[in-house]
Amino acid sequence: MKYFDNFQGSEFSFWEIFPYMKSTGGFKKLYKEDRSKEKNKSSKVMWYLSLVTDIDSEFYSLDKSEQYDTVCDVLDLDIIKYLGEEENLNILLTEFESFIDTPITSDIRAHEEKLEERKRFIQNTPYTLDEMVYPGEGEKFKPYLKKGTAAQLDKMMVDTLKIHEEIRRLRTSAKNEQSEKGKGGRESSFLEG
Secondary structure, three states: OOOHHHOOOOOOOHHHHOHHHHHOHHHHHHHHHOOOHHHHHHHHHHHHHHHHHOOOOOOOOOOHHHHHHHHHHHHOOOHHHHHOOHHHHHHHHHHHHHHHOOHHHHHHHHHHHHHHHHHHHHHHOOOOOOEEEOOOOOOOOOOEEEOOOHHHHHHHHHHHHHHHHHHHHHHHHHHHHHHOEOHHHOEOOOOOO
C-alpha cells in the first residue's frame, strides 16, 4: 500500500491524501471523534500507524523500545495519551496492519517477528561444549555426556542468514507486486499503466 511513501510531514493531512480511510472500520470512529482543528490529531494517529506498520518505512525497523518515542517526536503528539490508553492504539495498529497487508507483506512480518525471537534466543543462550558429568562425593549416578550448545547455536546462525535471504526475496516480490498495483492497492488501469 505504501502509505509511508506519501508522508511529507505531519502538517499534511492523512485524511486529505487518503479520504476513503474516513469511512473504514475503526478509523471512521477515530475521524468522527476528533475535535482538533482540521482533524489534525487523528491525522497524526493515522500517520503514526503508517510509519510503524508500512514495511518500507524507515521507522518500521526501529527497535520497538525506541520506535514509539521517535515517531511521536516526529509527529509532535503523544499518541497513547491522545487515544486514552495503549490498548486503543494496539487495536488501531492491528486493524491498519490487516488493512494494508498483502499475503506477501504478511509473510515478511511473520518472518521478521520470528527472526527477532530467534535473535533474542541466540543472544540469551551461552556457548557451551559437550562435557562429561561425573558424580560428586555422595552422589550415585552413572557418568553421562552433557551436550553443549555450540554446534546448535552455530547452525542457527547459519540458518539465520537463510531467513534473511528469504525476507529479501519476499521484499523484492512485494515491491514487484506493488508496482503492478494502483493507488490504494487496486489494479492499475490501462490509463495508469
